[in-house]
Amino acid sequence: MKKRLSLLLSSIVALSMFSSVAFGKTSDDFTDLKDLDASTKVKFDAMFSAGIFNGVSETTFGLKDEMNRAQFAKVAALIMGLDINMDLHQSSFTDVSMNDPANGYALPYIEALKAAGVTDGYSEGTYNPAGKVSKEQLVTFLVRVLGKDADAKSKTFTDKTVSDWARGYVALALELKLFPIPEGSFGGASNATRDLLLLGAYEAKQQLMPAGEQMIHIKDFAFNKNVLTVKTGTKVTFMNEEDVPHTIVSDGLFDSRKENSAGIKKGESYSFTFDKPGVYKIYCSYHPFMTIKITVQ
Ligand SMILES: [Cu+2]
Numbered sequence: 001m002k003k004r005l006s007l008l009l010s011s012i013v014a015l016s017m018f019s020s021v022a023f024g025k026t027s028d029d030f031t032d033l034k035d036l037d038a039s040t041k042v043k044f045d046a047m048f049s050a051g052i053f054n055g056v057s058e059t060t061f062g063l064k065d066e067m068n069r070a071q072f073a074k075v076a077a078l079i080m081g082l083d084i085n086m087d088l089h090q091s092s093f094t095d096v097s098m099n100d101p102a103n104g105y106a107l108p109y110i111e112a113l114k115a116a117g118v119t120d121g122y123s124e125g126t127y128n129p130a131g132k133v134s135k136e137q138l139v140t141f142l143v144r145v146l147g148k149d150a151d152a153k154s155k156t157f158t159d160k161t162v163s164d165w166a167r168g169y170v171a172l173a174l175e176l177k178l179f180p181i182p183e184g185s186f187g188g189a190s191n192a193t194r195d196l197l198l199l200g201a202y203e204a205k206q207q208l209m210p211a212g213e214q215m216i217h218i219k220d221f222a223f224n225k226n227v228l229t230v231k232t233g234t235k236v237t238f239m240n241e242e243d244v245p246h247t248i249v250s251d252g253l254f255d256s257r258k259e260n261s262a263g264i265k266k267g268e269s270y271s272f273t274f275d276k277p278g279v280y281k282i283y284c285s286y287h288p289f290m291t292i293k294i295t296v297q
Pocket of ligand 1: 245246247284285286287290
């Protein structure tokens, strides 16, 4: 019995060590993601390439695995772009410890969330890192991450499967498209799974983009806009959402091939901050018919 327990513990340690280094994967590497539709795969790939998510094993994402509060902390801190002090080894919560093989990795993220005022913990002095997260709790967390607590409180929602306190949050989250509109009732008390965490976090991350930033999506050999007007100082990110690699070039200004000679692959992006007013033609050197004109004012 003792031997089996230590075997189990060491495989958990191996697993968490693995997940912290397993970057560079795509949805095609995980057997349980193969059947997702193309636009959902793009979201998964974007979160993998940003280092926000990885699989529960080398070949499994764990789509329907239940998530816990430690996982939420890591994802929330990363999508908010919080400063993470990875040298931190002491938590302000009594139940969060580096020595916890399952959830210790989340210590710096939990502290960053606390510093940012997103969480006060679970109860006095504890965070409950292994605790499951219900769907309505996940919704509430994400609405708070977006800083829209007050908006949620003014909403009404009549779904009886959502607790009274959470109805405004669920109504707002559906309005903001953080979650797909359920076909039947929402089921707020059921436990949230990793697919919901990923998709909700992806949408929240898009919405958290500061006012001085713009995102252009590449799909079907085209930018999703032909023209764009931005203020001087705007950072524009070009995100590739299809299997074909592309490049982002503006003659005399920038060339993504300098940093990424293999082309920008699916789920990868290239960003440029436009510091000078002017009109810029941007194109893909592999497919020169792909163009966008950006006017910087
Ligand atoms: Cu191209």
